[in-house]
Amino acid sequence: MKAYTITRDNLGAWLDALARDYTLIAPVREEESVSLFKPVSGFAEINLGYTNSTVSPKGWLFPQTEEMFFFSTGGDQITLADAQTPGPAVLFGLRPCDIKGILALDPVFNGAYQDCYYQKRRQDTILVGLSCTRVERDCFCTSMGGGPTDGGGADLLLTEIDGGYGIEVLTPRGEKLVNRYQQYFDADRENRVIPAREELGKKLAGHFTRNVDTTGLKEFLDQHFELPYWGELARRCLGCGICTYICPTCHCFDIFDQSPDGESGVRSRCWDSCMFSHFTRMAGGHNPRPTQKERVRNRFLHKLKYHRDRYNLDGCVGCGRCVTRCPVNIDIRQIIADLQEVARHE
Amino acid sequence: MSELMKIQENLRETARKLLANGEASLVIGYALGSEVSRVVPAFISREDEVDRLVWNPLCINNLAKYLLDYRHEPGKVAVVVKGCDSRAIIRLLQDNQITREKVIILGIPCPGLINPDLVAARLDPGAQITVAAVSKQDFSLQTGEGTFTFTRDEALLKKCRDCEQHTPVIADFMLGEEIPPNDPGDPFVAVKTLEELPVEERSAYWDKQFSRCLRCYACRNVCPACTCRECVFDQAEPCWVAKANNLPENTAFHLIRAFHVAGRCVDCGECERVCPVNIPLSLLNRKILKDMKDLFNVPTPGTSLEELPPLGAFTKSDPDEFM
Ligand code: SF4
Ligand code: SF4
Ligand code: SF4
Ligand code: SF4
Numbered sequence: 011m012k013a014y015t016i017t018r019d020n021l022g023a024w025l026d027a028l029a030r031d032y033t034l035i036a037p038v039r040e041e042e043s044v045s046l047f048k049p050v051s052g053f054a055e056i057n058l059g060y061t062n063s064t065v066s067p068k069g070w071l072f073p074q075t076e077e078m079f080f081f082s083t084g085g086d087q088i089t090l091a092d093a094q095t096p097g098p099a100v101l102f103g104l105r106p107c108d109i110k111g112i113l114a115l116d117p118v119f120n121g122a123y124q125d126c127y128y129q130k131r132r133q134d135t136i137l138v139g140l141s142c143t144r145v146e147r148d149c150f151c152t153s154m155g156g157g158p159t160d161g162g163g164a165d166l167l168l169t170e171i172d173g174g175y176g177i178e179v180l181t182p183r184g185e186k187l188v189n190r191y192q193q194y195f196d197a198d199r200e201n202r203v204i205p206a207r208e209e210l211g212k213k214l215a216g217h218f219t220r221n222v223d224t225t226g227l228k229e230f231l232d233q234h235f236e237l238p239y240w241g242e243l244a245r246r247c248l249g250c251g252i253c254t255y256i257c258p259t260c261h262c263f264d265i266f267d268q269s270p271d272g273e274s275g276v277r278s279r280c281w282d283s284c285m286f287s288h289f290t291r292m293a294g295g296h297n298p299r300p301t302q303k304e305r306v307r308n309r310f311l312h313k314l315k316y317h318r319d320r321y322n323l324d325g326c327v328g329c330g331r332c333v334t335r336c337p338v339n340i341d342i343r344q345i346i347a348d349l350q351e352v353a354r355h356e
Numbered sequence: 357m358s359e360l361m362k363i364q365e366n367l368r369e370t371a372r373k374l375l376a377n378g379e380a381s382l383v384i385g386y387a388l389g390s391e392v393s394r395v396v397p398a399f400i401s402r403e404d405e406v407d408r409l410v411w412n413p414l415c416i417n418n419l420a421k422y423l424l425d426y427r428h429e430p431g432k433v434a435v436v437v438k439g440c441d442s443r444a445i446i447r448l449l450q451d452n453q454i455t456r457e458k459v460i461i462l463g464i465p466c467p468g469l470i471n472p473d474l475v476a477a478r479l480d481p482g483a484q485i486t487v488a489a490v491s492k493q494d495f496s497l498q499t500g501e502g503t504f505t506f507t508r509d510e511a512l513l514k515k516c517r518d519c520e521q522h523t524p525v526i527a528d529f530m531l532g533e534e535i536p537p538n539d540p541g542d543p544f545v546a547v548k549t550l551e552e553l554p555v556e557e558r559s560a561y562w563d564k565q566f567s568r569c570l571r572c573y574a575c576r577n578v579c580p581a582c583t584c585r586e587c588v589f590d591q592a593e594p595c596w597v598a599k600a601n602n603l604p605e606n607t608a609f610h611l612i613r614a615f616h617v618a619g620r621c622v623d624c625g626e627c628e629r630v631c632p633v634n635i636p637l638s639l640l641n642r643k644i645l646k647d648m649k650d651l652f653n654v655p656t657p658g659t660s661l662e663e664l665p666p667l668g669a670f671t672k673s674d675p676d677e678f679m
Contacts, residue, residue, distance in 0.1 A: 040568060043473075044634050064633055065570065074570070074601045147391070147481050219481045245425070246397040251572030252632045266592075266599050280599045286573075288590055333390075337574060337630035338397055338417065341390035 013203035014188060014195040017174040024194040025053040025102070032136075033099040035070045037063050047101070058103060061146045062329055066258035067108050068115060070101055071131045074255075075280040078127065078265070082274035093276070095130050100187075103140045107151045107329040109163040111258025112137065117321040118261050127279075136187055139164035141207055145217035148330030150343055152215060153222040156327055159211035169207040176203030222346040224314065224324070230353040231315045235307075239352055243345065244302040246338045247285070253332035253340070254283040254309065259317070259325055262289070284308050310345055358489035363464055363532040364411040367436065370462060370529050371406045374434050380460050381431030384422050386415040392483045392499065393476035397422065411436075411531075412488035413470040413495050416513065418624045420444035421580045423454050434460035440515070442524035443622035443658025444580035450664065451620070453583050463527025465535040468516040470495045470506060478504055515625035515638070518543040525659055543623075544646045546639055562640075566606040568633045571599075575627035575637055581617040581657075588612065610640065618644045619667035622658035 016024065028034045029052045038048045039057040047067040050056055077093035104112075112132075119128035142149075142158035151157060161167030165184030169176045176198065179185045188195060254260040264282040269275025282289055285305050291297045299305050317325030326342060333341045357365075367385065374380035387398035387408040395414045399422075400406055418441040426433045437445060445461060448454045467490045475497065483499035490496075496505045520543075522535035542548075550558060573589065576582045588596045589609060597608045623645060627637040648654060652666040 041634050044568070046568065046633075075599075147476060242399070245399045245422075248574060248577040248630070250574035250577045250630070251570065252574050252630075255570045255572050256632060264599060268598055268600065278600055280601060283572075286590075335632040337578060339389040339391075339394045344390035 011204075012179040012185065012188075013198035013201075014177045014179075015171065015174055015198055015203060016177060016195050020194040021175055022053040024191055025056060027191060027194075028100050028102070029053075033096055034102060035067070035099060036102040037067075040064075056103065058140065059143075060103075061142065061144050062105060062107075062149070062331060062334075064331070064335075065256045066111055066329065066331065067101060067104060068111060068258050068261075070099070071112065071135065072115065072119070072128055072261060072263075072281075075278055076127060078277045078279060080274070080276050081267075081269075084273075095127075095134075097134060099131075099135045100138060101135050102138045103168075104137055104164060105142055105329075106139060106156055106158060106160045106162075107149075107327045108258050109137060109139050109161060110151075110154075110156050110327040111329065113163045114259040114317065114321075114323050114325065114327065115261055117323070121321070136166075136183060137164040138184075138187075139167040141167065141169040141210060142214060143170055143210070145214050145219075146330060146334075147219055148333040148343075149328065150218060150220055150222055150330060151328035152218055153224070153343075154324050154326055154328035157211055158214045159207045167207075169203065169210060171203065171206045176206055178203060178207070220343050222343045223350065224346055226353065227346065227349060228315050228318050230349070230356070231311060234353075234356065235311075237307075237349075237352060239348065240307040240310075241303045243340065243348075244306040247302050247306050247340055248338060249285050249287055249302050249305065250337075251281075251283040251285060252335050252337070254285055255281055256331045256335060258327060258329055258331075259313075284312070306340075310342070313342065314346070314349075358487065359467075359532060360411055360413075360488045360490060364409070366531045367411055367462065367464070368406045368409050370531065371400060371409055371434065372403055374460060375401070375403050375406065379432060380434040381429075382426060383409070383434045383436075383462075384419050385409045385436040385462070386411065386417070386419075388484060391476065391481040392479045392485060393472040393481070409436075410485075411464060412485055412497070413468070413490060414472055414475065414485075416469055416472070416629065418444055418578070418580060418626045420448060421578065423448060423459055424583065427454055427458065432458050432460055434462055436462045436464060437524050437527070438464055438466035439519060439521040439524050440466075440622070440624045442521070442526050443656065444624055445526055446658040446661050447580050447620060447622050448583070449661065450658075450668075451583060461524070461527045461529070463524030463530045465523040465530070465532045466519075467522060467535060468508070468519060469513040470497075470511045471513050474506060474511050475504075478506075515628075520623075520656060521659070526661065544642060547643050547646050550639065551643070562607070562610075563603060565635045566610055567603045569601075569606045569610070569635055570633060571601055571606065571609060572632060574630040574632065575635075576613060578626045578630050579617065580622060580624065580626075581620040582613075588616075614640050614644055617641065619648050619654075619665045620657055621645060623656050 034050050035047050036050050036056040037045050037060045038055055040046050045060040045063045047063055079093055080091040082089050119125035139161035165181045167178045262282045263279045265279045267275055267277050290299045313325040371383040383400040385398050386395045389396040397417055397419055419435050420441050483501055485497050487498040494505045494507050496503055518540045521537050598605050621641045654666050657665055
C-alpha cells in the first residue's frame with residue numbers, strides 16, 4: 011500500500027481545494043460538546059480534533075430526510091420526476107468505528123436488495139478516514155472487532171504524525187484522489203507512516219476503560235428469545251429516538267408523502283426508530299411490539315444477533331454514542347455483560 | 357454520617373417497610389449506574405433489593421413520570437422525588453393523570469446536584485461511589501480510590517443554581533431535614549438577554565438551535581407535562597407537523613410543544629438535560645414561564661396543589677374582552 015505525508019499547512023490547502031471541487035462533508039464543532047458532520051466550504055470550518063461526533067456521519071449516505079421523487083396528477087395521468095441527487099462528495103475525517111458503521115449499512119442497502127438512493131450516494135462519495143488520537147470514555151470499538159487506527163473500508167486513511175499527517179492509500183479510488191492533488195503530498199520516503207500508525211494503535215489499545223466480550227452471546231440469544239431481563243431493562247427506557255438516531259448502524263426508515271393540494275407533491279423517506287411505540291403499529295391499531303419490552307429487545311437483538319444472522323457482521327461497532335447520550339443509562343456494554351451473566355445461570 | 361447518607365439509610369428503611377407490609381408494591385428510586393458518573397432509575401419490588409437504592413448528588417432524573425406506567429396496575433407505587441421533581445407530582449395530580457391514593461411520595465430535601473461531566477472527567481469510570489456528602493462549599497464523593505471534592509462553584513448543576521424549592525412541596529415521607537428555600541436570584545436573566553436582541557438576531561439564534569434538532573422526542577417523552585394519550589406529533593392524519601426533518605417543521609414542533617406545556621411546565625429541566633444535541637430548551641420554556649408570571653402573577657406550576665394552572669382554570673372574573 012502506498013503512503014504519503016502532508017504538512018499541516020498543505021492539509022488546509024488540500025481541504026480548501028476539496029471543498030471547491032467536491033461537496034465536502036466534515037466534522038464541525040456546533041456547540042459546546044456537540045459536533046456534527048456537515049457540508050463545509052473550507053478547512054477553517056473543520057474540527058479535526060473531535061472525538062466521536064454527536065450524531066454519526068451515516069446521514070450523508072442515508073439522510074434523516076431524503077426526497078425520493080416528485081409526483082403530480084392531472085386527468086388520469088401521474089407524472090413522476092426524479093429528486094435531485096448530490097454529485098461527487100468527499101466524506102472527510104471519519105473515525106474508524108464510523109467507517110465500520112458504513113460497512114454494516116452496505117449489505118442492507120447495497121446487497122441482495124439494491125437501494126438506488128443509498129447506492130448512488132455511496133458510489134459518488136469518497137471516504138477519508140482519520141485515526142483516533144484519543145479514546146473517549148465510552149468507546150469500545152476494540153471489543154467489536156475494530157480499533158482506533160483501523161481504517162479498513164475507507165479510500166484513504168489519515169493519521170496524525172510528527173509535523174503533519176500520514177496518508178495511506180487503501181483503494182484505487184483513494185489513489186486517484188491523491189494523484190489529482192499530488193502537489194500537496196510528499197512520498198513517505200522514510201516509511202514512517204505505517205509504523206507510526208501501528209505505534210499509535212498499540213498505545214491507544216491500553217486506553218479503553220471497558221471491554222466487553224460477546225463470545226457465545228449470539229448463540230445464547232438464538233435459543234432464548236424470552237428473557238425476564240428485557241422487561242426489567244425496559245422499565246426505565248423512555249422510548250425516545252436518541253440511541254437509534256445517533257447510531258452509525260441503525261437504518262430503519264419510514265416513507266411519507268407531502269402534498270399541500272392533494273394533487274402534486276413529494277415522496278420522501280425519513281429515519282424511524284424501533285424504540286418508538288408506533289413504529290410497528292399497523293393500520294387498524296394492532297401493534298406486534300405492544301410494550302417497551304419488545305422494542306428494547308428488538309434493538310439489542312438487532313445489534314447482537316439479527317445483523318449477524320443476516321450479514322455475518324456485528325450490528326454494533328462500539329462507537330459508544332448511545333452509551334454517552336442515553337438519558338437513563340441504558341448502556342449496551344453493561345447489557346452485554348448482564349446477558350453473559352444471565353447465560354451463565356441458564 | 358453525612359446528611360446524604362442518613363437520607364440514603366432512611367430511604368432504604370422506608371422502602372423496606374413499605375414493601376414488607378405490602379403498602380407499596382413497587383418503589384421507584386435511584387441505583388448506581390454502569391459508570392461512576394451515572395445513576396439509573398431503579399424499580400424495586402422485593403425487600404432484598406432495597407439496598408440497591410442510593411441517594412447521591414448524581415440523582416438527576418425526574419422519576420415522577422414513571423408513575424404513569426403503573427397507574428392502571430393494582431397496588432401503590434412509591435416514588436422518590438426531589439424539590440423540583442415534586443412539582444411534577446402536583447402537575448400529574450392536577451391533570452388527573454395519577455390518583456393521590458395510589459402513590460406514596462418519598463420526598464428528599466435536595467441541597468443541589470453535581471454536574472456529571474466533571475465527575476466523569478475526574479473519577480475512574482469503573483469506580484463506585486460509596487459515600488457522598490454536600491456542604492455549603494463543596495461536594496465530596498468517596499470511592500475505593502479515595503475522596504474527591506468538587507467546589508460548589510465549579511460543579512453545581514446548572515438547573516440547581518436557580519432552585520426554588522430544595523424541599524419537596526408534597527410528600528408522604530420526608531426523608532431528611534427540610535432545607536429552607538433560598539433566594540435563587542433572577543431565574544430569567546438568560547431569557548431577558550435574549551428578549552433584548554433585535555428580532556432578526558433572536559430568530560437566527562433559534563434557527564441555529566432548531567435546525568440541529570433530531571426530532572428524537574426525548575424531550576417530550578421525559579416531560580411530566582406531556583401526557584397526551586396520542587401526541588399531535590405522532591398523528592399521521594391529520595398531519596400537523598410532517599415527519600420531514602427541516603427547519604420549518606422542527607420550528608413548528610418546538611413552538612407547538614412549548615405552547616402545549618405553557619402554564620404546565622414545572623421547570624424541572626429534564627427536557628434540556630436529555631437533549632442529545634444540547635438545544636437550550638429551558639430558555640424556551642422559561643420564556644413562557646416568565647410571561648405567565650407577568651400576565652397572571654402565578655407561582656411556578658406545580659408549586660401548590662390548590663393553585664390550578666391559569667390556562668386550565670376558569671373564574672368569573674376572567675377578562676373576556678374577546679367575547
Ligand atoms: S435506550 Fe435510552 S436512548 Fe434509547 S430509547 Fe431508551 S431512553 Fe431513549
Ligand atoms: S449500538 Fe451504540 S455503541 Fe453500538 S454502534 Fe450503535 S450507537 Fe455505537
Ligand atoms: S430532545 Fe433535543 S433533539 Fe430530541 S426532539 Fe427534543 S429538542 Fe430535538
Ligand atoms: S417542558 Fe421541560 S422543564 Fe418543563 S416540565 Fe417538561 S421536561 Fe420539565
